[in-house]
Structure formats: structure tokens, C-alpha cells
Amino acid sequence: MEKYFDANYIWESFPLLLPFLKVTFLVTGLSVLFGTLLGFLIAAMKLGNNKIARKIANGYITALRCTPSIVLLFLVYYGLPALAENFGILLDNVDKIIFIVITFSLQFAAAMAEVIRSAYQSIDKGQFEAAVSVGLSPLQAYRRIIFPQAFVVALPNFGNSLLELIKEGSLAYTIGFIDVMGKASLIIDGRFNAHALETYLALSIIYWVVSVIIEQVFLRLEKAFSKGKQVIKTT
Numbered sequence: 001m002e003k004y005f006d007a008n009y010i011w012e013s014f015p016l017l018l019p020f021l022k023v024t025f026l027v028t029g030l031s032v033l034f035g036t037l038l039g040f041l042i043a044a045m046k047l048g049n050n051k052i053a054r055k056i057a058n059g060y061i062t063a064l065r066c067t068p069s070i071v072l073l074f075l076v077y078y079g080l081p082a083l084a085e086n087f088g089i090l091l092d093n094v095d096k097i098i099f100i101v102i103t104f105s106l107q108f109a110a111a112m113a114e115v116i117r118s119a120y121q122s123i124d125k126g127q128f129e130a131a132v133s134v135g136l137s138p139l140q141a142y143r144r145i146i147f148p149q150a151f152v153v154a155l156p157n158f159g160n161s162l163l164e165l166i167k168e169g170s171l172a173y174t175i176g177f178i179d180v181m182g183k184a185s186l187i188i189d190g191r192f193n194a195h196a197l198e199t200y201l202a203l204s205i206i207y208w209v210v211s212v213i214i215e216q217v218f219l220r221l222e223k224a225f226s227k228g229k230q231v232i233k234t235t
Helices: 008-047 051-066 069-085 096-121 125-133 138-175 180-190 196-234
Strands: none
Touching (some): 008 196, 069 138
């Protein structure tokens, strides 16, 4: 009789799963890029003086943060083609990765808008005024004084948001996308739903290792930039 749990299936799963990790990284990288750019725009709207822009930014952040990732994914995947069809545009042949990147870019943007806003507001505004008073232009004051300090403040929260994005990205398999999570589902199907536990343990180990590496990278970046910040303060 075949054993219910066989650790050999864990080791057999690694070489099958690891090649698809690059697909997960691709989705994450694109979502971070577009999400950060959109997040800057939303943060600027929220920090600006225009009341309508602030309301739009607040509404966007609230709506996106209150919408479960899987619901947002389905809204984008099924909603965009239905909406485009009303304008005579067919999106049936669009690659699934486009919808996935749109989904997680929108979600990451909401998180980044709050990260950027809180980091910016943590910097003493007197530094900006002092920089301008000694001859720096507003753009130079932001680039040389405000943004470097805000970057250090935002770094830990950015790292946390990145880790959350990688984990939430595993939901992409629900629309048939084959990343590392999607490949795990195919492996289980190929084993006729046997040894699913071993497959998911292998998948968990991969996610754990990736998360620990990212966490350590951001801890070292935070320490490195914090040291630079301390040196500036003491000179």
C-alpha cells in the first residue's frame, strides 16, 4: 500500500516548480513598477490642495484596500473585456498576464500611496524652507533633502508591501495563469490529486526562502541608508 506521506515527492517537486519562479518575479516586478508610479500620482493628489483630487485619491485608496485581491482579479479579468466590448474592442486574445499585472498594479498603488504619503509627512517641513532659504530651488530641495530622507522612512513599509504582493500574486492561478503556484496545481493534477501535501510543502519552502531573502535585503538596505542619514546629521 502506498504511503500517504512521502518526503521524496517534496524533493521531486522543487525542480518542477523553480523554473516557474521567474514568472512570479516577472509579474511582481511589473506590478511594483506600474504600481509605484501610480502610487506616486495618487499620493501627490492626496497631499495636494485640490479638494476634488484629494477625494478621488482617498476614495481610490479606500476602495482598493477594502477589496479582496481575488475579487479585484476577477473584476479586472472578466470586467475589462466586457467593458471594452461595449466600445467594439475585443480583448479575448489578450494574454492573462496583462490582466494580472493590471490587478496587482492597482492594488500595489493603493498601498504605495499611503507609504509615500506617510514618509513624506514624517519629514520636518522646516528642512524644505531652510534649503530654499540658502539658495536651493524647490526641485533641488526635494531631490537633495526631502526625498532621500523620505526614502529611508518608506523603505521598511515598501518591503512589507512587496512581500504581501508576492503572496497575493499566487491567486493568479485561479484564472489559469501558470506561475509557480499554477505549476503546483498542475503537478497535483498530474499525480491525480495524490501527494498534494508534499507539493504544497515544497511550494511553501520556496515562498519562505524568497520571503526571508527579500526581508534580509531590505533590513540591510535600511541599515545602510540609516547610517548614511546619521552621518549627515552629525556633520
